[in-house]
Amino acid sequence: MNPYSEFTTRVRRIVIDLGREAVLPTDLPVERVVVEPPRQADHGDLATNAAMVLAGAAKMKPRDLAARVVERLEKDPDIAEVEIAGPGFINIRLAKAWWPETLKSILEAGDRVGRSELGAGMxxxxxxxxxxxxxxxxxxxxxxxxxxxxxxxxxxxxxxxxxxxxxxNDAGAQIDTLAKSAYHRYLEARGEDIGDIPDGLYPGEYLIPVGKSLDQEFGESLIKMDEKDRLAIIREKAVAMMMAMIRDDLEALDIRxxxxxxxxxxxxxxxxxxxxxxxxxxxxxxxxxxxxxxxxxxxxxxxxxxxxxxxxxxxxxxxxxxxxxxxxxxxxxxxxxxxxxxxxxxxxxxxxxxxxxxxxxxxxxxxxxxxxxxxxxxxxxxxxxxQLVRLLRDGQPVKMSKRAGDFVSLRDVVEEVGKDPVRFMMLYRKNEAPLDFDFAKVKEQSKDNPVFYVQYAHARAHSVLRNAKLTIPDLDPSSLDLSETDFSFLNDEGEIELIKLMAQYARTVEGAALAHEPHRLAFYLYELSSAFHSHWNKGKESPQLRFINPDKRALSKARLGLIHGLILVLASGLDILGVDAVREM
RNA sequence: GACCCCGUAGCUCAGAUGGAUAGAGCAGCGGACUUCUAAUCCGCAGGUCGCAGGUUCGAAUCCUGCCGGGGUCGCCA
Missing domain, CATH: 3.40.50.620 (HUPs)
Structure with missing residues (x-):
């Protein structure tokens, strides 16, 4: 269960109840109350601004109002500790059992993790x-x-x-230009020496197939027609062929x-x-x-x-x-x-x-x-x-001149660096910010390349599952029985940290969807990957922290559950970005 | 001249619709491999959030005015 939305609901309910009991005024703007992860980890698991945003309307001091809410929160069995801090923040520390339960709900969601009814089918x-x-x-x-x-x-x-x-845009002057250009290619296909394509027409070679196709379909009949009829035919044919080409280009990026x-x-x-x-x-x-x-x-x-x-x-x-x-x-x-x-x-x-x-x-x-x-x-x-994309090769901007027809095509880029890096890098920046796309960096197979970093985290997690099968043969990690897995084994700081981040997945997706800002998801995946790589390395100095522990079956089972959850979240996020979640690198 | 976007660490950028002591990565320095993949990790250092006002319990975030960079500016698409 996603604790942020869950406790937002609980806190709002408390405020409404207190209003009903005349402890607080009614009609307070409860929709402004949110429960969020605090910026500082030592502030607890959750923090709410309730007292501060309601104080004005309630005509109370924030800390006094907070005290009323805290009285109720203390009765919540899922909460271990509540305190009022700073100007009136209410910091909440959840009961120990909560985070393992969160993991369980992620595992139960399976590949539907992070899905929500926010849009309500709209x-x-x-x-x-x-x-x-x-x-x-x-x-x-x-x-x-x-x-x-x-x-x-x-x-x-x-x-x-x-x-x-x-x-x-199949109407207007530029389509006439297209048709005229294609007509030249048609004449060319019929064996005429057309010389250079005249100024103002499109010189690109991609129109050669259009000319050939027109020749095959219409033979010499186009030449005899008056220009208006002829261009009408060519226009339609050329647009259809250009669109087929464009759809093909988009297909290379998995866009349909x-x-x-x-x-x-x-x-x-x-x-x-x-x-x-x-x-x-x-x-x-x-x-x-x-x-x-x-x-x-x-x-x-x-x-x-x-x-x-x-x-x-x-x-x-x-x-x-x-x-x-x-x-x-x-x-x-x-x-x-x-x-x-x-x-x-x-x-x-x-x-x-x-x-x-x-x-x-x-x-x-x-x-x-x-x-x-x-x-x-x-x-x-x-x-x-x-914003515009600046192409860099070896740190130097790639010069492109539209007039000379000398531009880098989308297909060239995808073929050179691959669909996944192109997609991820295009999203690893706010849309309003200009973006540098450096061929060398994007192709690099190292932690300096965020695409690789995230994909590697996913692959690494799968590598654990593969190893688990070998190390503990009778434990099938692909069919973890949740009811028989004791997730309370997951009590290491790094493990809890991972679960907390995973718990933020749903709210990240919703926030990104509401703001129409997919880059937030890309940054989130990077952060989650980082937490995983970090925890992984702890297993070097402290072997007891490794995911697979052949002597401790129940413990390993719980940790494999964590790995499963991580895989679900990474795969889901990558899927939204349209990047393949590879299992082996 | 008007409008839109941007200005945060030496560099490239996040910053959740106004929250607590502003965060990553790179570059720099110092560490960790008989590995569940070192394709990775840990630590150190680094800041007048362009400038000046304002709004309020509280501003990198909202308002106004400047400064600097980019984009656009009847019939093109």
Whole structure:
């Protein structure tokens, strides 16, 4: 049982009871009461802020209020010791039996460890990657891809019903460019000497197969068509092939989306949902025709002062109103995005997460404003910005030039260092912080590499199980009978420390899920691994602390239970991050 | 000029939605291998949490103003 949530409930109940008995006022803000692990170990096992957060509303001194709560806590048989400390903290030391019981509940949970009903089955849509289908994914896409995927896992683990979504930008100018570029490759495939790909088109070789495929499917017929029909055909074919390539790249990172949503489908002439969305905004008075002030600082060369159709996003927290129509009358990207987010909402996603690169920072306010407006305030959109990744080779930044088509592809990185290190390192940093990705360090097989460090802890734990089988043959560690295992043997400081950390797993997962911050889990796994490596090494100087003790069967059994619990937590956490929990290295 | 992110040990970074004496890793110094995997561990040293105010029992965390670094800035996506 997770002591933090358990005792939060117990303390809150005490406060409510005291209110009912008129010892304390009623209507105290009990939801602010939390029970947490204290920062200092010598403060005990648990600490609560109850007295301090309630003192104001109760019009009592924190320490006096604490005394009332402590009177009740002392009657709790699971508590060994309670004291009031500092400004009014209540420090709790749990009964000795508690921690072994915690381990037992982890073992009982099995591979469902850390799962919770936090989300209560609520649908959440996580949109990530959504790269333009104009070429293969490059490293820049990598971080958002891994982040979004791990976040989706995290939300699933905490009881949300998650849909992983990819928005395909298959409309607009860059798709025309793609089609024109593919047409050159088509001519090339038909044997024409095309020379260099003209400026402004995509020179990448990844379009060569598209040209060949067009030739095979359509022969010479494309040449005879008028350009409009021809490009329409090529566009569709090229986008399909680019998306197949992108999905393949993502597969290399174990990333699979549930829904691929076409931008083009929104503007279907028979059912123009962008128009519908704009109309909906217009009905609530959020659309008008007017002029925007020119941006301060340097004025764009082609600035043209003119009337345009605007969304009143300033009413919803944006800095300026935003254009919905371009000068040629077609929809802006923003307009189709509004329709898209409305569509998500109508599909049942009041809860939406969008993962994008930090260069989209300017998009946050207008998009949250739009979702707010179009859903009548009922939809929530959390936009997570991922900062750039700086690739380093031998400590030197890897230079990339987009124009020369000279960028490191996502596939190259995954093939060079492997899926697990890529995923872990992308998550071993807060999403808003820039990230250095050093090829040499990431591939290193040592404790300096956190990926390796955590995987090694898991492998090491498995190595204990393997050894146990050999040392104590009649003890099958894979089928520990919990009822016959006496976990009270686990009373060494290091063992208790491990259990305490394992007990924090559930709350770490919940916290990370609520804050949409998967990196917390990565750091937690590192910490847990560290505690294990540390305890392990104690067995060198003190052989009686080793997990396997052939002369002491019951003791060994309890310690193998601890190993099992550790494996469950590490494997679960790694699984959420999408990193393989290897058993042998 | 406006907006967003960042500023914590020499370096790279955590810091749980406001808690107690601010933590890791690297680099530095000193230790532990006839091993349940030393692919690891233990110890030492290292700080004006960018600066200045404010909010309160209490601030690295919230507010305001500066300083420094990065990103973005009608119709691109």
């Amino acid at each position: 649908p959440v849509n996580v949109e990530y990657v959504s790269a333009n289908p104009t070429g293969p994914l490059h490293v820049g896409h990598c971080r958002g891809a891994v982040f979004g995927d791990a976040l989706a896992n995290l939300l699933e683990h905490t009881g949300y019903r998650v849909t992983r979504e990819y928005y395909i 989306h549930d829904v691929f949503f076409s931008e083009k489908s929104l503007a279907d002439p028979d059912n123009d949902r962008i128009a519908t969305a704009i109309e909906a905004l217009r009905e609530q008075g959020a659309v008008y025709t007017g002029k925007l002030p020119p941006p301060k600082g340097q004025l764009p060369d082609d600035w043209e002062d003119r009337e345009q159709t605007l969304f009143r996003s300033t009413d919803f927290g944006d800095d300026v109103d935003r254009a919905l129509l371009k000068s040629d009358g077609s929809y802006t990207y923003f307009a189709s995005d509004i329709a898209y987010h409305l569509d998500k909402y109508q599909r049942g996603f009041a809860n939406q997460v969008l993962v994008v690169g930090a260069d989209h920072g300017g998009y946050v306010k207008r998009m949250t404003a739009a979702v707010n407006a179009i859903t009548g305030g009922k939809g929530a959109l959390d936009i997570k910005l991922c």
